[in-house]
Amino acid sequence: MKPATIRDVAERARVSVASVSRVLTGAGAVTEPTRLKVLEAVEALAYVPHSGARSLSTSRTDTVGVILPDLFGDFFSELIRGMDVAARANGLHLIVSSSHDDASDAAAAIRSMRGRVDGLIVLSPHLDSANLAHSLAGRLPVLLMNGGANDAGRPSMVVDNVGGAVAAVEHLLGQGRERIVHIGGPSGNLEASERQAGYVQAMTAAGRDPVIVGGEFTQASGHDATALLLAEGVRPDAIFAANDMTAIGALLALQDAGVRCPEDVAVVGFDDVPIAALVRPALTTLRIEIAETGRRAMDRLVALIAASNDPQATPDAACEIIRPTLVVRQSSGRPQSSIAFNGETQ
Amino acid sequence: MKPATIRDVAERARVSVASVSRVLTGAGAVTEPTRLKVLEAVEALAYVPHSGARSLSTSRTDTVGVILPDLFGDFFSELIRGMDVAARANGLHLIVSSSHDDASDAAAAIRSMRGRVDGLIVLSPHLDSANLAHSLAGRLPVLLMNGGANDAGRPSMVVDNVGGAVAAVEHLLGQGRERIVHIGGPSGNLEASERQAGYVQAMTAAGRDPVIVGGEFTQASGHDATALLLAEGVRPDAIFAANDMTAIGALLALQDAGVRCPEDVAVVGFDDVPIAALVRPALTTLRIEIAETGRRAMDRLVALIAASNDPQATPDAACEIIRPTLVVRQSSGRPQSSIAFNGETQ
DNA sequence: GTGTGCGATGTAACCGATTACAGAATTTTG
DNA sequence: CAAAATTCTGTAATCGGTTACATCGCACAC
Numbered sequence: 071m072k073p074a075t076i077r078d079v080a081e082r083a084r085v086s087v088a089s090v091s092r093v094l095t096g097a098g099a100v101t102e103p104t105r106l107k108v109l110e111a112v113e114a115l116a117y118v119p120h121s122g123a124r125s126l127s128t129s130r131t132d133t134v135g136v137i138l139p140d141l142f143g144d145f146f147s148e149l150i151r152g153m154d155v156a157a158r159a160n161g162l163h164l165i166v167s168s169s170h171d172d173a174s175d176a177a178a179a180i181r182s183m184r185g186r187v188d189g190l191i192v193l194s195p196h197l198d199s200a201n202l203a204h205s206l207a208g209r210l211p212v213l214l215m216n217g218g219a220n221d222a223g224r225p226s227m228v229v230d231n232v233g234g235a236v237a238a239v240e241h242l243l244g245q246g247r248e249r250i251v252h253i254g255g256p257s258g259n260l261e262a263s264e265r266q267a268g269y270v271q272a273m274t275a276a277g278r279d280p281v282i283v284g285g286e287f288t289q290a291s292g293h294d295a296t297a298l299l300l301a302e303g304v305r306p307d308a309i310f311a312a313n314d315m316t317a318i319g320a321l322l323a324l325q326d327a328g329v330r331c332p333e334d335v336a337v338v339g340f341d342d343v344p345i346a347a348l349v350r351p352a353l354t355t356l357r358i359e360i361a362e363t364g365r366r367a368m369d370r371l372v373a374l375i376a377a378s379n380d381p382q383a384t385p386d387a388a389c390e391i392i393r394p395t396l397v398v399r400q401s402s403g404r405p406q407s408s409i410a411f412n413g414e415t416q
Numbered sequence: 417m418k419p420a421t422i423r424d425v426a427e428r429a430r431v432s433v434a435s436v437s438r439v440l441t442g443a444g445a446v447t448e449p450t451r452l453k454v455l456e457a458v459e460a461l462a463y464v465p466h467s468g469a470r471s472l473s474t475s476r477t478d479t480v481g482v483i484l485p486d487l488f489g490d491f492f493s494e495l496i497r498g499m500d501v502a503a504r505a506n507g508l509h510l511i512v513s514s515s516h517d518d519a520s521d522a523a524a525a526i527r528s529m530r531g532r533v534d535g536l537i538v539l540s541p542h543l544d545s546a547n548l549a550h551s552l553a554g555r556l557p558v559l560l561m562n563g564g565a566n567d568a569g570r571p572s573m574v575v576d577n578v579g580g581a582v583a584a585v586e587h588l589l590g591q592g593r594e595r596i597v598h599i600g601g602p603s604g605n606l607e608a609s610e611r612q613a614g615y616v617q618a619m620t621a622a623g624r625d626p627v628i629v630g631g632e633f634t635q636a637s638g639h640d641a642t643a644l645l646l647a648e649g650v651r652p653d654a655i656f657a658a659n660d661m662t663a664i665g666a667l668l669a670l671q672d673a674g675v676r677c678p679e680d681v682a683v684v685g686f687d688d689v690p691i692a693a694l695v696r697p698a699l700t701t702l703r704i705e706i707a708e709t710g711r712r713a714m715d716r717l718v719a720l721i722a723a724s725n726d727p728q729a730t731p732d733a734a735c736e737i738i739r740p741t742l743v744v745r746q747s748s749g750r751p752q753s754s755i756a757f758n759g760e761t762q
Numbered sequence: 763g764t765g766t767g768c769g770a771t772g773t774a775a776c777c778g779a780t781t782a783c784a785g786a787a788t789t790t791t792g
Numbered sequence: 793c794a795a796a797a798t799t800c801t802g803t804a805a806t807c808g809g810t811t812a813c814a815t816c817g818c819a820c821a822c
């Protein structure tokens with residue numbers, strides 16, 4: 071027994087397929103008796119419109135895609151959460167494709183989504199992915215979130231990584247820290263290089279020498295980098311890590327080495343993932359409202375899609391900047407002094 | 417300018433649409449010169465097949481859906497990660513729909529996916545959602561992961577929550593703990609009630625009185641429940657929490673109250689989310705290989721879909737049981753004795 | 763009673779792929 | 793070299809919706 075089609079419904083309800091379609095799409099006037107007959111038939115036959123057929127005649131898919139990089143953990147689950155809520159509110163379905171660890175991998179994902187989505191949100195913090203994404207997407211609306219400065223002129227949302235890093239360094243300096251080391255992110259990652267640039271800029275402005283060690287945006291890399299620093303006899307009084315996971319690794323390495331935080335070494339992260347408030351000492355970090363950012367991105371994509379169907383709409387090419395806010399917690403308390411904890415537990 | 421269709425490609429390559437289709441789908445023999453002409457035309461026109469049209473004629477969508485509950489954090493991002501990898505390996509796209517906090521909400525999501533996916537994975541830890549999902553899905557293949565005992569006879573994967581809870585309690589008893597309190601999960605959540613049942617069973621078997629306080633699977637609820645316990649003067653020497661987030665909340669509440677863990681109170685969680693190893697003391701918990709479970713679930717769904725197109729396939733109705741393994745970390749060390757840390761940092 | 767207007771309904775042409783089938787081209791075989 | 797077998801190619805039907813347009817019926821006005 072094959073699934074019911076609109077013709078089966080029309081036959082059972084003794085009306086035309088046009089009337090069934092009108093009832094189901096809500097477009098076009100239908101009398102109440104007709105409406106009820108149709109609904110009865112739909113119910114009785116457990117009819118569900120074939121989305122492919124609908125997409126064929128309307129040339130819409132009511133689906134949007136999200137391309138994510140290989141990183142994982144709280145950050146992306148929060149982001150998807152926000153996007154999913156906004157998508158559902160707009161009657162859209164969300165196709166996700168994650169774990170794209172380089173530009174060509176992401177390109178393949180974009181290609182395979184073309185033709186099956188009405189729009190795309192691309193997170194791909196690799197050099198030049200902005201141009202890549204647009205050339206691959208063709209006329210498909212795309213919202214970029216790849217932290218690249220080269221997104222200007224394209225609809226995009228970027229985090230002010232430089233500004234955030236400067237704020238982090240200035241906060242540490244303001245607390246009396248002097249020897250601030252930066253643990254960087256993966257090379258080739260735009261966000262990471264911007265955060266590093268902000269660090270260098272703020273350090274230089276304060277007349278200090280920047281000291282940078284490598285990291286990979288992971289907890290393990292933060293741990294290793296910190297352990298290596300200590301083993302080499304480098305004694306920073308503060309560590310600014312490229313993201314929260316790295317910072318948490320640093321915290322643990324300090325603890326393992328018997329170095330006190332924040333008394334001996336302060337630690338600051340970036341992102342404010344949910345765990346940041348849960349580790350001890352709770353992590354000072356730069357907060358990005360992740361879910362809210364996802365929601366906002368989806369809303370903009372929806373607007374882009376609407377505009378693409380309306381020739382006289384003014385194109386949205388804004389590069390929206392998300393400014394992270396400094397959240398001070400225990401890990402950056404003043405050195406050698408007992409500080410009041412803010413008591414935050416979630 | 418409208419997107420190119422298969423006819424445009426055929427025209428440019430000076431072949432028929434059938435040949436173009438054969439080249440692109442790989443089905444049917446085509447001579448090399450024809451193939452090259454077609455590929456050239458596809459390239460030149462940036463042609464992408466219309467997925468709706470394809471789906472209409474093949475009655476496949478090459479898309480699967482995942483329905484998730486409202487919980488968030490590491491657990492679900494890991495799970496989706498595993499599913500996404502397996503889906504892509506099978507040439508499928510993944511539609512996710514999360515944040516369904518009750519059965520009717522999940523039902524709406526299932527309805528809206530019908531007709532646009534070839535199969536569904538449903539995580540909905542609510543009573544009776546198994547039957548609900550199947551009745552809504554109609555003939556759509558569905559793999560259930562809702563931790564319900566009533567999934568038997570339906571293709572499903574369930575965690576052995578009872579067994580895990582028993583293992584947790586026995587471990588604590590074996591460490592010399594005597595007054596073990598359980599912080600439960602949300603009422604109406606099947607996983608939570610099974611974990612609680614396992615706790616009661618193991619305590620009763622050991623001749624101890626079970627003591628249960630309420631929780632919500634969240635870090636905040638674990639914190640509050642523990643603080644309340646302590647305020648009421650209840651002095652457990654161990655806490656078994658319904659999941660890791662709750663356990664982490666408990667750890668923090670103990671710390672805030674100046675109660676030592678594991679010296680005074682041991683804590684055990686459930687799930688082994690990535691954070692569990694990162695908190696201090698590192699959390700003893702029951703490990704579920706989350707990403708692997710997601711991958712496996714997707715593979716089974718793929719098999720179900722294949723079987724549904726093949727009338728003589730034997731139907732898979734197995735209820736696969738995932739046995740969590742106890743991972744002992746610092747938080748359940750022996751009371752009053754200095755213990756060797758296992759040094760795990762990730 | 764006829765004409766006018768308007769809202770409800772039905773008919774049929776699309777949308778863009780796949781594929782059964784027929785026919786053409788090629789190769790194999792006797 | 794012709795016949796048979798095989799491989800390749802093209803035509804046209806089909807999938808299941810939406811929607812432009814034609815038609816129908818009814819209320820109302822004159």
